[in-house]
Amino acid sequence: MSGQEEYAEVAVGEKPTTKGFLKSGEEFKQSLRDGRVVLYQGEEIDDVTTHFATAGGIAQIAEIYDEQQDEGSEGLLTYQRPDGNLAAMSYMAPRTKEDLARRRNGIKYVAQKTWGTHCRGLDMIASFPVGMLGYLPSFKKHCPEYAENIVSYLEYAEQNNLYLSETIVDPQGFRGRAGGTAVDLVPPERAVMRITKENSKGIWISGVKGVGTVAPQCNEIFVGSLHPPTPDEALWAFVPANAPGIRMFCREVVHRPGTSAHDHPLTSKGEEAEAMVAFDNVFIPRERVMAARTPAIANAGFFNLWTVYSHWYTLVRIEAKAELYAGLAKVILEVLELEHIPVVRQRVSEIVQFAEIIRGMCLASLETATMSEGGLLVPGSTALAAGRVFAMEKLPRILHILRDLCGQGLILRFHEKDLAQHAAFGQKFEWFLDTQRVSAAHKNVLMNLVWDVAASEHATRSLVFEEQHALSEPLLRDTIVRDYDYSEHANLVRNYIGLPPAPLKG
Template sequence: MTVQDTSTTASKPAHRLKTGAEFKASLDDGRNIWIGKRKLDKVTDEPALGAGVDLLAEMFDDQFKPEFEDATTYIDPQSGEIVSRAWQVPTTIEELADRRKMIEYTSLKTAGTFGRPPDLSPAIVAGLMAYQDVFKQKKSMIDGCNPDFAENIEAYMDFGRNTNLTASESLAGPQTDRSNPKAAEMAFLRVTKAQADGIYVSGAKTVGSIAAQANDIFFTNLGGLTTTPPEACVWGAVPINADGITMISREMVSQPGANKFDHPVSSMGEEADQFIVFDNVFVPKERIFNLGDPDGMSWYGRATVFAHWHVLTRMAVKSELFVGAGQMVLDVLGTGKIPAVQQMLGELIQYAQTLRAFVIAAEAKATQLASGVVTPDVSMLTAGRLYSIEHYPRIIHILQEMCGQGLVMRFGKDAFENPEIGHYLNDLLPGHGVSAMQKELLMNFIWDMTSGSLAGRVALFENVNSSPAPRLRARLFDEVSREAFVDQVKTIAGMDW
C-alpha cells in the first residue's frame, strides 16, 4: 500500500487506506490453510472464505465513499493523514463515541454475524495502549530476549494504523481434558527458544475467527492466572503466513453462491474459525508485548475493555435488527393489532433498548487513565454482556414464534419464477400490502439470522465470546465496589458497625 500523493489536491489530506483490491492482494501470500483434505492455494479458493473476503473488501472500498467516510475513517492528529477509525485510540468521551461509529458500521455491514470483524483486534491493541504505562514498568522474565513492551505496543498501533492492517486475535487454547492439570497446561502456546532478536513459540490457538482472511495474528494465552508457567506468559503478533503457522478450518456453515433472495445474510459468507498450529514460529522482538511475566497476563481483563465494548455494541446493533425484522413481520402478516403479538415485539424492544442503555452508560461513565486514553466503564460492559447472552436465546425464539409457519414453509426464488408452480405461490401467499415474494424475502432474512446453520454458529459464538454467565457474574463481583451501598444502608438504618 502506498500513501496517497495529494500535493496537487488541497481538498483532502493524504491517506493510509487500502482499497478492496489491495486488501485482497495482501491475502495472496502463501499462507498455509487446510479444509478437510484440501490445502488451499489461495484463501479465496474456498467459496465461504472467498465470499467473506469479498464482504471485507467492500468495507475497505467504503472508506472512500462519502456516506461511510465519517464512520470508517478519521484524521490522525499526529500525521494529519486520513486513517482507518479501527485504529483510533480515544482520548475524550467524544472520540469514544466517534470510534463507536466504526463498530456500528461493521456490525450493520455483516448483520452482526462477524463476531470479530476487522476493527475488533485493533480494539485490543488500543486496550494495551491504555495501560502502556503499566507495561513500561515490566521486563522480560525469559532469559535471552528483552523487548521493550511499551515501545512495542505503540509501534504496533502505528504499524496497524499506517498499513490499514487487518488482524485476527486468538486467545483460547485447545479444548483438552480439564480434569488433568497437566493436560490443560500443555494446551498453552509457549516459548521454546529465546534469543536476542526474538523468540520461537509452539502450541496451538483455537477459535481464530477471521484469521484466514486477515494479515496478522495477535495472540496470547487466555488465563490471567499467576500460576501460568513463565514460558506460556506471552503476548505477540506475527503475519498469518509466518513459517510454522498452519490453519485448519472448521466446517463451513454459510451459503456462498446462494441466491441473495434465498439467503440474504448467509450468502455473504462468514468469518471462518481456524485452529491455528504454531510449530516453532519466530516472533520478532519488536512484536512482543509480554514475555514470561505472569502479572502481565493478569492485565488481560483490563486491556480487553475496548474489545468488550465492541462486543456489547455489536450485540446492541444486532438487537435493533431483530426489532426491525419483528416490526416488518407484524406489518406483512397484519398481526400488529393483536395484544399478545405487540407484547412479543415489546420484549424485543426491551432487549434492544437495554443493550443500547448499557453502551451509553459505559461511555458516560468512561474514565481517563494515566496514559490519557479514555476507556468505557468496565462494570457496565460486563453487566451488559451478561444481559445480552442470558436473553439472546429467548429473543431468537420470540422472533421465530412471531413468524409462525413462515419460517417452516420457505420457498426460493426459483420456485417463484417457475411458470408451472410460481403462480400458486404468488397468488396464495401474499402479505398485507406486499407481494408473496416480498414477504418471503423477509422470512428468508429472519431464517438466516435465527434458524439456519450460520445462525446456530453465531448463537454459540456469542455465548463463548462474551464468556459464560457464571464467569461474568464473578467478574461483576470483582469489578463493582459495594462499600458506598453498604454505607447507605448503615446510614438509613442507623447502624454503627
C-alpha cells in the same frame, strides 16, 4: 540468518502502499494472497480470497475497506491523525467521550452490514494494541523489555490498516491445555504453546491455539496465553498470518455458498471463519513481542482490563444487532398483518425492550467512562459487563420470538421457481401465498431472512459465539460484583441501622 528471521525482521518496517493510511478492498484481498497455509477438510486452500469457505467473509471486509476511502466516511470509519493522514477509526486511541461516540457509530455502521454476525470485525482485535497503550505503565512495570513495542506496533498496524485476529485459547485436548498435563513433562507429551528458543533477535514458539476467528482471513494474528503455569508458556505477540511454520485448520462452513440472495439474504454472503492455528517453530522478532516470560500479568484480570475496547466492541455490535431485530419484528408484523393482535404486540415489545436496554447500557458505559492509567478514556466497566450479561440472557428468547412471529412461513419457504408453478384454480403457486401488502416473492424473501438470522446453522454459530467466546457469563458477572461502586449505598444501609463503617482493605 534463517529465512524465518529474514521474513519477520522486515515486516514491522513496511510502509503503506497507498496514499495515507487507507487501502482499497482489492489491496486488502491482494495482501491475503501471501502464501499462508490454510486447510479445509484436509485440503490446502490455494487462495483464501476465492475459496468458498473464506471468500465471502473476505469480500464483506473488503467492502468496508472500500468505504473507508469514500469522502463521507471521515468521522465514521476514518479519522484524521495529528499528522494530517486519514486512518481507520479502528486504531484511534480515544481520549474524550466524543472519540468513544465516534467509535461506537463506526462499529454500529459496520455491524449493520452483517447483522452483527462478524464477531471479529475490523474494530475488534485492532483495539488490542490500543488497549495496551491505555495500560502502558503496567506493561512498562512488568515487561520493561518489550513495553515500548506496543507503541511501535500500534503505529505499524495503523499505517498499514491491518485486519487482525487472535488466538489465545488452549485446545480442548489434554496435551495442549495448560492444566492438562504435569508441567515437568517435555514436548510432545506436554504440547502447550510455549517459547522454544530465544535470542537477541526474537523468540520461537510452538503449539496450537484457538479459537482463531478470522485467522485465515486476516493479515496478522495476536497469539497469547492466559494463566500459564511456567514462564516459557507466557507470551503476548503479533505474527503475520503467513509466517513460516503457521498452519490453520478451518472448521466446517455454516453459510450457504452458491445460493441466491433471495433464498439466503444473509448466509449467501459468507461468514467469518474459525480455525485452530498451529505454530511449529514460528519465529517472532522482538519488536512484535508485547510480553514474554511474565506469568504474573498473563492472567484474565489484567487481560480483560486492557482488552476493554474489544469487550465494548462486542456490546456495541450487539446493540446494532438488537436494533435490527426490532426492525425485523416490525416488518414481520406489517407483512403478515399482525399489528392488530394485542398478544403479538406484547411479544414484539420484548424485542424493543431488549434493544432499548442494550442501547441504554452502551450509553451508560460512555457516560461512566474513566481515564486509564495510560491516559485513554475507557468505557465504564460495570455498565459494560451488565449489558453483556443481559444480552447473553435474552438473546435466545429474542431469537425464539422472531421465529414464533413467522408461524408457518418460517418452515414453508420456497424457491423462486416453485412460486411460478401451476397450483389450483388456474393460478400459480404464488397466488396462494400473496399477502394483502406484499407479493409471495417478497414475503418469501422476508421469511428467508428470518431463517438466516434466527434459525440457520449460521445463526446458531453466532449465538454460541456470543455465549462462549467473547468472555463468558461467569467472568462478566464477577466483573460486575468486583467493579460496582457500592460505597455510597452500602454506607446508607450501615447508617440506617447503626452499623460501624466497613473495615478498610489491607
